[in-house]
Each structure stands twice: as structure tokens, then as C-alpha cells.
Amino acid sequence: AQTVTQSQPEMSVQEAETVTLSCTYDTSESDYYLFWYKQPPSRQMILVIRQEAYKQQNATENRFSVNFQKAAKSFSLKISDSQLGDAAMYFCAYRSAGTYKYIFGTGTRLKVLA
């Protein structure tokens, strides 16, 4: 069975600085998708970024980028120029290509300090 591990329960970053959130996963599959979701205090899950396993190029979305290391089964999220609105719980999620179901990590709470 696949598992997703987020080893950092909480992280802090100074406004305008850069922070990296870690995510590792375990799978025997070669075709899958990885996601980072943000859950602000309003509790709605918002997609931050996604990565297809077959793509070698790391996904980027404005200030958000990932470091996808397939062999190491690592999928970290880098947030550049952190803003107060980035404060939230961040969840890493795995989805096998053969199913629609997500497996979520336990989350990392990001605090942004003014």
C-alpha cells in the first residue's frame, strides 16, 4: 500500500523569505500523480500544484515550485517570497494513475511571520 509522509508538523517562515516543505512517499508504482493542497483557516482545500510522475521537469506555479525526486520518492514544495496569506496547513497527496483516490500526508502547518 502507498504511504505519504510529511515529517514536519509545523514550519515558520519570515515574510518575503523562502521555505521548503518536505514530503516523501512510498510506492511500487511507476505512474502516479502528486499534489500539494493548502487548507487555510477557512478549511477549504485549495490545489497549490501538481506533478505527473512521468514528467521529469519540476512543476512551478508562480511563487510555488516543487523538487520532484522520483528515485528518492521525494516531493518537496518551495514557497518563495512568502506572504501572510500563505499561512495554512499544507497537505501532500498521492494518487495512483489507476485510481481516483488520494492518499494524504499528515500535513504541515506553515506560519508566516510579519
Next chain:
Amino acid sequence: GAVVSQHPSRVICKSGTSVKIECRSLDFQATTMFWYRQFPKQSLMLMATSNEGSKATYEQGVEKDKFLINHASLTLSTLTVTSAHPEDSSFYICSALITGYSNQPQHFGDGTRLSIL
């Protein structure tokens, strides 16, 4: 686009009551929807996959008679917590896949906080 609406956002009721939560895709059709449960400061745990026009698929350990799911249309899935007890208190979140775009990410509703007294 791809807005998912959940109703109600919060419900407080007495033990023994049945509670219905609605999940609607507002601007797209969703053949497949998902129901999650989230305990405080914990991750989302998938409860069941809801398929339009057919029975839901429940995850191991989830009581199907306790958590009734109905997906009668392409834009609406409902979760009914039957005879709710305090241990059912939790945050319930639904998500949806756009029909025909199953490789796209799930779109989440904003959740329902259920408190059973």
C-alpha cells in the same frame, strides 16, 4: 470555475439525530465524488467514493449503514449520518472530479463541521 459547494457549513444536533450533508458541483458535472472525514489537526481520511447512479464504494472500516451516500444526479451527492453520536463529531469534506476529466485534480468543498451533543 470548478466550484464545489457543501451545505450546511456547520450543524449542531442532539445524539440520535440523522444529519444530511449536501455536496454540489455548481458549474460542472461530477460523475465521481468523494467524502472525507478530518479529525482536529489530522489529515483527511477517505470514507467513500460516490458514483452517480450506482452504489458508493466504502473504505475499509467505514460503516455503510451509518454513513449513507446517495449520488442521484451529476451535480449532487449527499452524505447522511444516521443516528449520530458524539463520536461522529468531525469535519466532513467532499470533493468532485469533473466528468470526462478524471486525470484532473479533485475539487473540494469547504467542509461541514458536525457537532453531536
